Amino acid sequence: MDWDAVVLSLRLAAATTVVLLLTGIPLAAWLAYSRRRWTVVVEAVVALPLVLPPTVLGFYLLVALGNRSPIGRWWIELTGSPLVFTFNGLLIASVLHSLPFAVQPLMASFAGVDRRLLEASTVLGRTWPATIVKVVLPLSRAGLVTAVVLTFAHTIGEFGVVLMVGGNIPGQTRTVAISIYDSVQAFDHATAARTSFVLLLFSLVVLVATYTINRRGRPAWPRP
């Protein structure tokens, strides 16, 4: 099994999850509570990665972040290394690709919080950010868990975007999903089967754990 690829995927998924929590919580809060007309458009943009083929997103990212684009050139001037085909490029791609998997569960549970509690908090003099941290987040545990788990798992399993923006470079951008694809092309079905099975088990365990946590108040494993 390609352990380099496993470690890389875990790093990428962890970093993506951290970035998406930091950016996704304010974004989801704004979408859940704002009454402005434009939220609908933003909501649609956030959901785009769900319906876009990963190659479309990958293509746009390759063009937008590539060395000939303004962003790519700016990044090279800043850091001396290109953005595409590096871990940083993959991270940006993964954050965009997994955006709805973080924002949508957060939005749903934020919207479910009793508005009277929010109003009480504001009336008692808390700022909006403080209200989100002290009132909304503690009441949105299920949404938080779902967002973290889905983001992490979705990033681990990502293929199309990673292949286009990452370029399959061992130890740098070859994730588990790409490593399986490589094994199949090398006629190494045994390795492909082993790695696939590990990913399947991982996904199952992760989902069972999430559903267990989310059964608040009810027994996780009810007797028949």
Place this chain on the structure above:
Amino acid sequence: MVAIAGCGAPGDPDEETQTVAVAAAADLKFALDEIINAFEAEHDGWQISVSYGSSGNFVQQIRNGAPFDVYLSADITLAEALADGGFADPADVFGYATGRLVVWAADGSPADPTAGVSGLVKDDVKTVAIANPQHAPYGQAAEAAMRTAGVLEELKGKLVLGENIAQAAEFAQTGNADAGIIALSLALSPGLRDVGAFSEVPLDDFPRLNQGGVVLSRASESAHIFADFLTSPAGQEILSRYGFSPPDGEG
């Protein structure tokens, strides 16, 4: 979690370590793996990391900044194009092999690979795998071979396209395609040689697959040393065992 994300790639404490990143045409998969083993055995502490794929796709990636040191193409004109584009010194372009094409079919397939390209026209052959001619030189060669045999129009409806030649071979090997027009180097590889049969497509039936590479401008001296190994007798011996003819040879 931030700490995990922040840590760098695992580094070798050995300061002699030289790493060379290679982008290689998919037909090199097995030959190059062996060449790298031989090279690393000779050069202690060196690390050659290789990505296999379609030659045309690699050109796109390198143009967009992919961090490769050496590009090994199935078609030397693509390496020359990169040099013309300013990504390498034209003097650093080199030929390393001539690629050969075969018709391959798995044991038990309805296709009879010994009948050559025109044998694929018969009705029980439903699918024929080739590499995507849009960006893979072996796909273009397969298309040319079908055109020479006068069967391109008849076979068009049967073609399934692999992203690169290794994927086309994989389609044929698993029986998902009844036959494949693939690289001889893959037909001779461990995964295919014992589970099917093949016949070579005459070299005159398609434009010569002059396989060439180039050391890219960003590379250090170590990349040149590795590239030189490919054209050295030791490298050429391994390439010939995998069905490559010498560069610019008469085949």
